[in-house]
Amino acid sequence: MDNAAQAVMHEYKDICLAFGESDEFSFLFRKSTALYNRRQAKILTTITSLFTSSYVLHWPQFFPDTPLKYPPSFDGRLVVYPSAKEVRDYFAWRQADTHINNLYNTIFWALVQQGGETTAQAHATLRGTVSGTKHEMLHSRFGMNYNSIPTRYRKGSVLIRERISAESSISQPSEAEGDAAAPSSGEQTARTLGQRAEKKSEARKRLSVLHCDIIGDEFWQQRPHLLE
Template sequence: MNEAARAVMQELPEIVFAFGVSDEYSFVLRRNTDLFDRRESKIVTLITSLFTAYYIHLWPAHFQGERFILSPPLPSFDGRAVIYPTTRNLRDYISWRQVDAHINNLYNTTFWALIQRGGMTAVEAEKELVETLSKDKHEILFSRFGINYNNEPEIFKKGSVLFRDYAETAIPPPPETQPGEQISKTQLEKRKKAQRKAKITLSFCDVIKDAFWEQRPWILGGTGTKE
């Protein structure tokens, strides 16, 4: 999933950020992108088809052996486009996705521990977890199975974060234009060149707090945490 998403970002420099969890990936375009003249159907179909193609193409590099050979029905993904009116709205969405990643992973970690280590059936494990809070699941994992959830891999607790990291290159991030502002072909080519050269970094970090965005203001068009 992560490598497929990285490949999509390499193909489409207008994507500045991506967040993945489970079988879903969210891609964020520049606020003032002119990709396909901002036509929703073109953007959605291209990103979805690119992601699917790279997912299948890269599969053999990560899953080898006869038991992992893909056969019909092959993997497929759907997609949709959402326009958020402010940077704050966009950040709220990304924060919700990361919180959701934690909630689901904590539940699944506890659920499967009850089955695989506790000898419960799926029905029994589900019943055991009904109406439990996060602290209850932490207690079940630690007291019954010696599992400290805080030590679980960050990728599962926080999801995957991909972004163009200009701090890791010798080139500055391309400047954002204001709505309606014209940009010359030379400026456009310089921007695309900078976007393509920027390192695409994979991280499993906290994107809820301000620090991530304040350290990389170019991701949200130079606005940081402001609308």
């Protein structure tokens, strides 16, 4: 899932953030995007189809011994939010849902795989329980601290374009670049410099997969450009 989302973000530079959990991914486009003249149907169908085809294409990379038995599919929807507040509220909602679902699934399968309950019995055991009860049940019955579970499962996956230091992105010009650095006209000079600046700007960003909190303020305060 993370790999398919990265493929989408590599193709569409106007996507500045993605969040994934379970069988879903959410993509945030820059407010100023003019992709496909902002045609909703065009954006929605191309993003969904690229995500699906990338998922199928790279399946063998992650599951070499488990061939696909039927073609997977993903649906999609596109929503325009009025302000940065609603955008943050949306992603906070998705991450809260990640926690709720993962906590339930963790104790559910502990009851089945370690506690000897059937799936029906496990559902009945958990019916009406609150978060604190589930935490206590994991600890007292199975000696498990929920907070020790990897953050990937508790918080989902956050994909962003991280800015990296200029020093790490600067490389020595190639021989071909050296030839191009001595153009015969001012116009060629401007074009060459513009191309180099564009390449450097792109080189100073990398696509990162994080497993961190996006409900609080810290994530957004450190990356104000996401909501500009």
